[in-house]
Amino acid sequence: MNGASREALAAARERLDALTDTTSADVTRLADELAAVTALLDREVSLRRVLTDPAQAGEAKAELVQRLIGGQVSGPAADLVAGMARSRWSQPRDLVDALEELADIADLTAAQKTGKLDDVEDELFRFGRIISSNTELRAALTDRSAAASAKVELLHRLLGGRAQATTERLVTRLVTAPRGRSLESGLESLSKLAAERRDRMVAVVTSAVPLSDPQKQRLGAALAKLYGRAMHLNLDVDPEVVGGIRVQVGDEVINGSLADRLEDAARRMAS
Template identity: 40%
Template sequence: MSSDFRGASAEAVATLTDELDGALSGAPSSAPSVAAGLFEVSQTLRHEGALRRFATDASVPTEAKTGLVGEVLGGKIDDAALALVRTAVGQRWTTTRDLADALEHLSVIAVVTSVGDDSERLADELFTFAQTVKDTPALRDALSDPARSVADKRTLIEGLLGGKALAATQTLAVQALHGTYRTVGVALAEYQKVATQVHGRGVATVRVARPLSEADTRRLAEALSRQYGRPVHLNTVVDPSILGGILVEIGDDVIDGTVSGRLDDARRQLAG
């Protein structure tokens, strides 16, 4: 899944995002319960093919779809989440799976909104946990093992993050277990992207041979923000193989100022 929706689905997501913003601006404390409700419905739609097809069938009157939503979900999820699902089933969707994807995307936005001014911390914690999973084979295998229940994996995550990270970080880490994305790491990367986009930021992955100082980090972030016309959040990865210099990846752009990159260029020139 990706939050890059196309065609009618993109228009539907824009409508739903505006509605979510309005609901949460009036009751910000409800964000966690709204997020939980939206995620629960997204998972139900993924596992119930008949319900998913009915909810996205443009030939079915909207009244019939919203009526069914009320019967099935009324009293079981937050009222604001229920209102969003009613709106969602009345939209047109490019593919049937886009409805479930959109509701999960909205749930992530609600989780991000719940942290308020801690959005930078949330983005950092998601990235750090993703790197930990990537760099720890035993943990990566445990979280991807189909023989282990989600409840068991949830307990593992709670043991790792409980009391050390934001509740929102823990929520999204557990959410990443449900298999919407190819791996937990991919899910966490997508969630981090949403966390920065909600506040109008871009994400740059910065690879360096040794940790940057706080001053260098600040100067790089300011330079990239000027270049791209919006604030940029830095994900810094220490990679001794680049020898020295810096490699920046932001969107489809790659800025290679590393020693290893210059050596590779020299080798290609000599070979040519």
Template identity: 45%
Template sequence: MRGASRASYAELRDRLVALAPDPVTAQQIGDELFAVVRLLDAEHGLRRALADATKPSAEKSAVVRRLLTGKVSRASEDLVADAAAARWATSGDFADALEQLAMEALTLAAQYAGTLDDLEDDLFRFGRVVSGQPGLRGALIGPAPTAAKSNLLANLLSQKVSGPSLSLITQALTHPRGRSPQAVLDLAAGIAAHRREQLVAVVRVATELSAAQRQRLLAALTEAYGQGIHLNVVHDPTVVGGVSVQIGDELIDGTAASRLAAVRRRLAG
């Protein structure tokens, strides 16, 4: 999201925090906003109408209230009404913002419950599980009913991840909106990291890092970027030695494999 859409989203994010003062409320808002996103994705005409910048804001908010009063909590209704009254560059940005607000709400629930670190780890680890198991990935992106996918995820993850983690993973993966499971989980992990005002560093190593090595790496990255860093360490057999660190679009590659590739390129030239 850019321009007007980004500004509108920032205001709604602040509004969410004010409307969700406890984990129960935050959880409820998250689940209800995901349901609204499903509705908007199914009803393209409604989505376009609510995001239409030429229509009066009050008129669009009134449509939302007629649709949602009595069906969701007042807090969720207020958020969607405020979103409809805001300015969006595209109707897609409008729906995307509500989806990200839903993820924000469930992340907020985890923060209140003291399980935000667990949420980040659960999202990252399950994303790697899905990437490594084509059968599971196929089941999640296939045409199976939402209830069947929810049951699959519950059987896999119940008692293994925190409550907010299970809810967020289930809501996101049963309606991925045309994206891969990995892309959806990465989006959610980024939102969770942002709530902690942290960057996510994906560290690939050939062998496990010791606790001392993790701490030294964390301290170095924190100093370099000037803000908190959350480390996700991946065992990668292709990393012959050293370490590869991915932060957003930036790759810090000090692996032996990359150095060998550089030597080969020089020889070929």
């Protein structure tokens, strides 16, 4: 997002944080309601154009939102969407993208409140690795001709009882309503949002053999110092990285032998 849309999304995220920062908030319900509004505006092109029309008064657009969904969702959800309608958006689709992001953030906040956010982060990463290595599974989950109910059932067989409920909800929503995204890019976006909930970055670490706990701690500390933010390590093992390690943080890739990188990590911590 650019310009006005970025500012509008930032303001909406602040309002969402305020809504969910109470023990009485039903955050999971809020996530479902925001996802439902996302689906509505994704279908109704003319409506989202009206709600993002800069020629229309913000208060008039907010009142329209309340008339349309006020009786269908909770007060907090309706107020949040109405506030977003008051904001300026660079293009209509940005409003829908923002609502989708808020729904995901609400689900991740629910996991954070119960101390399960780290598990969700790890499960999203592992599921992404399973998808990338299993072409038949990926095809089944991305088949446009397949019924959504069949995909939901397949995901429940895969994740039900084996992953956190939040993980299953997020992946199910992504698979049944991809909105033009690939499965891989959607999972990557969810992982980044999960990391942001703890104000940290994500490093994808691929090594020839599993790293020991001390190695993980040293590498994590070195990367955190290098990037100036706490770092969550998503760990993967690839025997073809012969005796080495590959670290990817965003678009940046760091290659080097395992011994060299860990020695560098020690030097960074000592400096």
